[in-house]
Amino acid sequence: MPEGKPFEPFAAWFADALPATTSPKEIGETGKGVPLSRLLNGVATRIARTFAESEWVSGEVVRASVSRGHYYLELSERSEAAEVIALARSVCSFRRISGICH
Numbered sequence: 001m002p003e004g005k006p007f008e009p010f011a012a013w014f015a016d017a018l019p020a021t022t023s024p025k026e027i028g029e030t031g032k033g034v035p036l037s038r039l040l041n042g043v044a045t046r047i048a049r050t051f052a053e054s055e056w057v058s059g060e061v062v063r064a065s066v067s068r069g070h071y072y073l074e075l076s077e078r079s080e081a082a083e084v085i086a087l088a089r090s091v092c093s094f095r096r097i098s099g100i101c102h
Contacts, residue, residue: 059086
């Protein structure tokens with residue numbers, strides 16, 4: 001988090017782990033921001049709370065590949081002008097997909 005930038009808009013991403021008044025300097029060991037693991041855990045928690053039920057997602061499969069028992073997908077969403085407005089990559093294990101499909 002850059003020095004002097006407000007932290008409060010991101011406080012919700014950290015669930016109950018951090019009070020809303022926590023500053024970036026109070027979080028990181030070096031005082032220069034949030035540790036990546038804490039950021040990702042906060043984002044995952046927030047997503048899990050927001051989408052407690054399964055959710056269908058629509059988009060275009062741009063790229064797909066298989067390697068060492070894993071499926072790799074790149075998904076995108078395009079505007080009406082064909083511009084990419086969202087892009088996501090995912091990895092799913094063969095065992096998990098087999099369990100879903102059978």
